[in-house]
Amino acid sequence: MDADRKLRAFTMMVAMGFKEIEVGYPSASGLDFDFVRLLAERDDLVPDDVTVVVFTAARDDLIRRTVASIDGLARAVVHMYTATAPTWRDVVLRASRAGLRTRILHAAGVVLSETDRLAHTYTRFEFSPEVFNLTEPEFVLDVCNAVTGRWDAAPDRPVIHNLPATVECATPNVYADQIEWMSRHLDRRNDVILSVHPHNDRGTGVACAELAVLAGAQRVEGCLFGNGERTGNVDLVTLAMNLYTQGIDPKLDFSDIDAVRRTVEHYNRMPVPDRHPYAGDLVYTAFSGTHQDAIDKGMIFHAKRAAALGVPESEAPWEVPYLPVDPADVGRSYEAVIRVNSQSGKGGVAYLLRTGHGLDLPPGLRVEVGALAQAASEGRAGGGELTPAELWSLFRDEYLVHPGFPVDLDGVEVIEEVTGNFREAIISYVRCRIAEVERWGAGVGSTPEAARHAAMSSAARRAV
Known part of the structure; x- marks a missing residue:
């Protein structure tokens, strides 16, 4: 990622409300080092309540390079890591448990001595025993406790x-059990912030993070939309929005989730899938007829309840079937909530005609128009989707546009009639019996009588 993309990412995360942002691996990349220096040398990029985090392996030369990058920042966290699991010790590091413990404590001392030289940067420290979940619990506990002591942690400067x-490699409950055990057994617990860093190899990174927090974790590391090595890190968007839907404010701004998505797609050069929770193009969209009918009824109920409470719809409790969050809360319109194809039914068609064109169809007419829409969709290759404009044309041509020949209304019996407002006129929907045949008609007029006459004419012509 080049500097421009990094800066755009950092600026967006600051605007969203993140307070600790890991910005790079300065010892591994000249680009990362230069970017951290940019943040340190410019006064307008890092707000007073935001802390920059930098990442380093537990090696003397890499630590020195990392600490050099943060000189001049007001605040920083130096995040040191090393793998601790048996396979990594044996195959990669070729170190015994005792030897690795000594190596880690030596590196922790280098971090301490190097940061002590920074005259104007307040530093805190972070340690990650990489592959913690595959490391012997008693070993990782011993190492973490030793690091806590080496860095002289305190409540006002916690490690x-x-x-x-x-x-x-396991189900989320196993990871949560490991976190709970560590939380209970760590020395100087009030001097420690317990953080978790789930990956997503089994597709359960968010669940791991949620259960870990319930088990005692106080901090979660992740990436927006789950970017990261292999299958990615835990997705902070999903994690935060899950909290939001449960009534917990994550203190992050997702009021324009599409703008966040576009920015992330730009700097990662990777698309966010259409079905990605909360942010994908289709996640607030229903094609199924039963879902559409429930959503349609839910939206009507929501509007009525808001009116009864005397509050805007945005402030009324959100209880709409199949929509766990109000799309408007994340900057989405209701336009794409329901889309019509061959699997759709009357509810979806009625919703689109009502919200898009002001047509509040009576229940019986909804069934008929739904069948017309389904037939039109099935006539397309693959049961293609009908747009709201096409649905309006379908309804208009079937019910409102009448051929020029006259009709005799003497034998037309009105069985059911519903009248409402339509744009600046009146619309009437009538179900009529004509020579033992029942037909729906619709008509628009400047008065109820004129609209009724037009609707009866519509029904009579459709019966011919």
């Missing part, structure tokens, strides 16, 4: 112990 599920 972050970040416990990664670097490769997700």
Whole structure:
């Protein structure tokens, strides 16, 4: 990621409300080092309540390079990691438990001595025993406790112990049990912020994070839309929005979730899938007829309840079937909530005609118009989708546009009639019996009588 993309990402995360942002691996990349220096040297990029986090392996030269990058920042967290699991110790690091413990404590000392030289940067420290979830619990506990002591943690300068599920290998409850055990057994617990860092190899990164928080974790590391190595890190968008739907304010601004998505797609150069929770193009969209009918009724109920409470719809309790969050809360319109194809039914068609064109069809007419729409969709290859404009044309041509020949209304019996407003006129829907045949008609007029006459004419012509 180049500097422009990094800056755009950082600026967006600040605007969203993130207070700790890991911005790079300065010892591994010249681009990352230069970007951290940019943040340090410009006064207008890092607000007073935001802390920059930098990442480093537990190696002397890499630590020194990392600390050099943050000189001049008002606040920073130096995040040091090393793998601790048996396979990594044996195959990658070729170190015994005792040897690795010594190596980690030495590196922690280097972090301390190097940051002590920074005259104007307040630093805190973070340690990640990489592959924590596959490491012997008693070993990782011993190492973390030793690091807490080495960094002289205190309540006003707590150490972050970040416990990664670097490769997700078990169900979320197993990870939560590991976090709970650590939370209960860590020394100087009030001097420690317990953090988690789930990956998504099994597709359950969000569940791991949620259960870990319930088990005692105080902090979660992740990425927007789950970017990261392999299958990615835990998705902070989904995690935060899950909290939001349960009535917990995550203190992050997703009021324009599409703008967030576009920015992330730009700097990652990867698309967010259509079905991605909360942000995909289709996640607030129903094609199924039963879903559409329930949503249609739910939206009507929501509007009526808001009116009864005397509050705007945005402030009324949200209880609409199949929509766990009000799309308007994340900057979406209701336009795409219901889309019509061959699997759709009367509810979806009625919803689109009502919200798009002001046509509040009576129940019996909804069934008939739904069948017309389904037939029109099935006539297309693959049961193609009908747009709201096409649905309006279908209704208009069937019910409102009448051929020029006259009709005799003497034998037309009105069985059911519903009248309402339509644009600046009156619309009437009538169900009529004509020579033992029942037909619906619709008509528009400047008065109820004129609209009724036009609707009866519509029904009579449709009976011919």
